[in-house]
Amino acid sequence: MLKAGYAQLSRLLNAIANWRYFKPAVFAGCTVPALMLGWKFWHDQLGVDPLKTLLHDSGENALGMLFAALSVTPIRRVFKVNGIQKVRRMLGVWAFFYALAHVCIYLGLDQLCYSFETCEFRAIVxxxxxxxxxxMGMIAFSIMTLLAITSTSGWVRRLKKRWQTLHRLVYVAAISAVIHFVWIQKSDISEPLQWAGWLTLLLAIRVYLSIQKRWATPPRLADRA
Ligand code: HEM
Known part of the structure; x- marks a missing residue:
């Protein structure tokens, strides 16, 4: 019963990931939060505290895209959906885009740093x-910037094996972003805790899969000697 359910889900996910328009559809989906925020802005629907709404929505969207990018490999490996891998880089770049928008909103509207004259660098520091x-947010954003810059094929070629090691920093970015979210809350931390739960699950799957892989790999001759 469980096996049949798993096989069915795996078939469904493979059909979605191998669909001709899967990548453009994911791209279009990633633009929706930005369009919704633009719509709210344009129609004066940002509530009593527009700056808070802008920061909250852009921050949550950045977190959502980051976690979507992080979920690709576990989904690929658990459900054997190789086709899903083609959207991982795109999701990561969208996460960076939303984080950049979030930081620009903070700098431009919270710190009024929209021109050289109005920018008080000391106040920001x-x-x-x-x-x-x-x-904490700055740590997350700095890592995301580094990963976005080095996400191109040229950097993959240049860094070779070190690229994968560098890109594991995405987990540090995710942990920092969740801590950033927890520390903002004054009392109710249930929302950031849900993100923390998702992150714990992703990390647990990654650890389990790497242990499984190590066990499945036969020891090298040098190790056996
Ligand atoms: C330099 C980097 C960053 C700065 C300066 C920054 C600043 C802020 C500020 C001022 C708020 C509003 C706090 C409040 O409502 O009192 C906020 C909220 C938020 N930020 Fe950031 N942030 C940064 C990076 C990030 C990153 C990289 C992420 C996610 C990947 C993120 C996710 C969030 C979320 C989810 C909220 C909403 C919290 C809430 O309204 O309940 N932030 N951030």
């Missing part, structure tokens, strides 16, 4: 040092 959640 003070804010980063004073509010620890901002510092």
């Amino acid at each position: 003070n804010d980063v040092l004073k509010r620890k959640f901002i510092f």
Whole structure:
């Protein structure tokens, strides 16, 4: 029964991932949160505190895209859906795009840093040092920037095996982003805890799969000697 359900789900996921328009459809899906935010902005539907809404929505979208990118490999390996891999880089770049929008909203609207004259660099540095959640967000954003820059095929070729090691930093970015979210909350941390639960599940699957792979690989002759 469980096996049949698994096989059916795996077939369904493979059919979706191998669909001709899968990649354009995912791309179109990634634009929806930005369009919705633009719509709210344009129609004055950002609520009583528009800046808070803009920061909340852009931050959640960045987190959502980051976690979607992180979920690709576990889904591929657990359900044997190789076709899904082709959207991983795109999801990562979209995560960076939403994080960049989030940081621009913070700099432009919260810190009023939209021109050289209005930018108070010392105030921004003070804010980063004073509010620890901002510092954590900055760590997440710096890693995401590094990963977005090195996500091109040229960098994959240049860094060879080190590329994979570098891109494992995505987990550090995700952990920092969740801590950033937890530290913002004043009392109710149920929302960031849901993200933390998802991240724990993804990490557990990755650890399990790597242990399984190590066990399945026969030891090299040198190791046996
Ligand atoms: C330099 C980097 C960053 C800065 C300066 C920053 C700043 C902020 C600020 C000022 C808020 C609003 C806090 C409040 O409502 O009082 C916020 C909210 C949020 N940020 Fe960031 N952030 C950064 C990076 C990130 C990154 C990389 C992510 C996710 C990948 C993220 C996710 C979130 C989320 C989900 C919220 C919503 C929290 C809520 O409204 O409940 N942030 N951020």
